Amino acid sequence: MPALIELSGIERIFHLGDSEVHALRHLDLSIAAGEYVAVMGPSGSGKSTLLNLLGLLDHPNIGIYRLEGRDVTTLSPEEQARVRSERIGFVFQSFHLVPRLTAAENIALPMTLAGIEPAQRAKRVEQALKDYGLADRASHRPDQLSGGQRQRVAIARATIMQPAMILADEPTGNLDRATGEQVMRLLEELNQRGVTLIVVTHDTTLGARARRQLLMEDGELRHDSTIKNK
Amino acid sequence: MRTPDLIRFARDAATGNPLRTSLLILAMAIGVAAVVVLTALGDGARLYVISQFSSLGTNLVIVLPGRSQTGGFNPGNAITSTPRDLTIDDAQALLRASAVHRVAPLAIGTSEISYGGKLREVMVAGTNAQFIEVRRLKLAQGRFLPDGDWRRGAAEAVIGAKIRDELFGAETALGQLIRVGDRRFRVVGVMASTGQGLGMNTDELVIVPVALAQAMFNSNTLFRILVEANGRESIEAAKAQVSEILRLRHEGEEDVTVITQDAVLATFDKLLSTLTLAVAGIAAISLAVAGILVMNVMLVSVTQRTSEIGLLKALGATGATIRSAFLTEAAMLSLAGAVLGYLLGQGGAALIRQLYPAFPAYPPDWAVFAGLGTALVTGILFGVLPARQAARLDPVQSLAKR
Numbered sequence: 001m002p003a004l005i006e007l008s009g010i011e012r013i014f015h016l017g018d019s020e021v022h023a024l025r026h027l028d029l030s031i032a033a034g035e036y037v038a039v040m041g042p043s044g045s046g047k048s049t050l051l052n053l054l055g056l057l058d059h060p061n062i063g064i065y066r067l068e069g070r071d072v073t074t075l076s077p078e079e080q081a082r083v084r085s086e087r088i089g090f091v092f093q094s095f096h097l098v099p100r101l102t103a104a105e106n107i108a109l110p111m112t113l114a115g116i117e118p119a120q121r122a123k124r125v126e127q128a129l130k131d132y133g134l135a136d137r138a139s140h141r142p143d144q145l146s147g148g149q150r151q152r153v154a155i156a157r158a159t160i161m162q163p164a165m166i167l168a169d170e171p172t173g174n175l176d177r178a179t180g181e182q183v184m185r186l187l188e189e190l191n192q193r194g195v196t197l198i199v200v201t202h203d204t205t206l207g208a209r210a211r212r213q214l215l216m217e218d219g220e221l222r223h224d225s226t227i228k229n230k
Numbered sequence: 231m232r233t234p235d236l237i238r239f240a241r242d243a244a245t246g247n248p249l250r251t252s253l254l255i256l257a258m259a260i261g262v263a264a265v266v267v268l269t270a271l272g273d274g275a276r277l278y279v280i281s282q283f284s285s286l287g288t289n290l291v292i293v294l295p296g297r298s299q300t301g302g303f304n305p306g307n308a309i310t311s312t313p314r315d316l317t318i319d320d321a322q323a324l325l326r327a328s329a330v331h332r333v334a335p336l337a338i339g340t341s342e343i344s345y346g347g348k349l350r351e352v353m354v355a356g357t358n359a360q361f362i363e364v365r366r367l368k369l370a371q372g373r374f375l376p377d378g379d380w381r382r383g384a385a386e387a388v389i390g391a392k393i394r395d396e397l398f399g400a401e402t403a404l405g406q407l408i409r410v411g412d413r414r415f416r417v418v419g420v421m422a423s424t425g426q427g428l429g430m431n432t433d434e435l436v437i438v439p440v441a442l443a444q445a446m447f448n449s450n451t452l453f454r455i456l457v458e459a460n461g462r463e464s465i466e467a468a469k470a471q472v473s474e475i476l477r478l479r480h481e482g483e484e485d486v487t488v489i490t491q492d493a494v495l496a497t498f499d500k501l502l503s504t505l506t507l508a509v510a511g512i513a514a515i516s517l518a519v520a521g522i523l524v525m526n527v528m529l530v531s532v533t534q535r536t537s538e539i540g541l542l543k544a545l546g547a548t549g550a551t552i553r554s555a556f557l558t559e560a561a562m563l564s565l566a567g568a569v570l571g572y573l574l575g576q577g578g579a580a581l582i583r584q585l586y587p588a589f590p591a592y593p594p595d596w597a598v599f600a601g602l603g604t605a606l607v608t609g610i611l612f613g614v615l616p617a618r619q620a621a622r623l624d625p626v627q628s629l630a631k632r
Contacts, residue, residue, distance in 0.1 A: 096544075
């Protein structure tokens with residue numbers, strides 16, 4: 001089975017004033033389709049940078065990123081936007097819903113941006129609302145929803161384009177334990193249906209749920225649970 | 231992104247902040263309204279002056295004694311530099327010109343008019359039967375001066391509407407004898423009230439036969455000769471023929487000035503059109519200011535919505551999509567402002583027309599189109615920079631911002 005994600009020799013350097021910060025160094029990583037990966041590490045270890053890079057929101061200074069066998073580092077911004085639209089779903093810690101749009105409109109947003117027909121949009125949004133238990137919240141705005149509902153809207157939005165992978169950055173960071181548990185179960189269900197799930201967290205119990213753990217420190221991959229002797 | 235979605239998205243973004251949006255639309259509306267109202271005033275002034283000039287009569291050629299232009303050396307100048315006066319014979323001679331339709335001599339003076347113990351100062355116009363036709367005037371009662379020998383004339387007078395009211399009040403004026411200066415006249419007609427008029431107001435005029443007026447003022451000169459050409463196209467021919475006849479009659483000396491109404495009209499038309507343009511230009515400055523305001527507001531909006539822009543990028547929006555979303559919003563705000571301003575401006579112009587019915591304050595079509603067009607172009611032009619800035623935002627940093 002070919003790897004979904006293949007990173008080789010990735011370097012990401014930020015310039016802060018005169019000093020250089022190596023956010024990622026000598027990173028080689030391969031993630032197969034359908035994996036459930038937790039990226040852990042302290043703040044500033046480069047885990048968020050790695051996630052942004054995987055989501056094509058950021059570019060490596062050196063190295064090659066192959067997504068589904070295709071080198072995406074050399075794509076034009078428009079092509080990268082298309083890859084994001086079709087293959088990648090984002091779930092953020094702070095939900096990032098558009099406050100003036102209803103739950104249904106927020107879920108439909110990726111399809112609206114992709115130019116999908118309104119009739120098909122309505123059908124898919126209706127199904128998603130039902131799947132995520134939000135059917136009676138369709139016309140509510142984000143400020144009328146609870147934290148758990150907001151994150152469910154965000155997950156529905158992330159999956160509405162049927163992406164190959166979901167990138168979740170501290171998805172339970174703004175939620176209480178019970179609601180966080182629900183959200184994680186939702187994400188894991190998606191993973192069981194074949195979607196690659198990559199979760200960034202500094203919560204070790206959360207990270208332990210994943211089948212594969214990556215430990216980042218100072219921009220380097222310190223530990224990969226699938227490789228015993230590293 | 232499909233166009234209806236783009237428009238809905240921009241509309242929601244605009245209505246998401248009602249205060250910002252309404253202030254911006256108001257600023258744009260004031261600019262457009264200023265253009266519409268000010269050009270309506272300017273063009274109204276132009277139309278007003280033109281209509282006033284037209285009320286003097288149409289196809290008019292006016293002969294003035296004396297020459298205002300400097301000519302070349304003429305043997306006549308060596309003998310005398312005093313211009314010859316215009317006489318009734320001069321006026322009569324003009325009837326021979328082929329392009330001339332009617333001629334009305336005009337002698338003007340002031341005198342006292344009295345009736346039944348009432349006395350007032352009036353302007354007396356000595357002329358002939360053609361005057362009423364040449365000047366396109368109307369009678370309210372009776373008849374005008376009879377046609378006949380210009381050198382004689384019965385002691386009959388036509389009085390203006392205001393004179394009639396003041397001297398006769400409720401009495402009938404027709405057939406009454408009035409005294410003008412040291413002569414007695416019988417009132418045969420009353421002019422219709424015109425209410426307004428450039429130069430000579432016929433409401434306060436007493437019109438008598440030209441020969442009697444000259445006798446009254448003890449002179450044989452004319453103030454003006456009004457010549458009506460056969461038609462609009464023969465005005466220039468009439469002017470040339472009139473000049474030639476008078477030059478020959480005045481022993482080769484060009485000592486009269488012949489002006490056409492068209493020339494005067496054209497001058498005023500040009501002058502006031504320029505004025506309208508200048509006023510429109512001043513009003514356009516407010517539109518430019520509104521455009522800069524659009525830019526400022528959109529830039530603030532980009533800053534406020536940074537995290538939303540980052541999200542849109544993460545969800546697969548291209549730079550072009552974000553750019554067009556912000557441009558659409560700017561264009562919609564400008565369009566709404568322009569339409570509102572247009573309505574306000576037309577309302578203002580209508581109000582001016584209501585207050586001053588004689589003043590045709592209609593904004594010219596070109597000004598309306600220019601105003602609306604400038605509003606849209608400035609709005610979109612000044613929207614480009616914020617839109618580009620939004621499209622260039624780095625998604626990682628934008629998302630980090632709450």
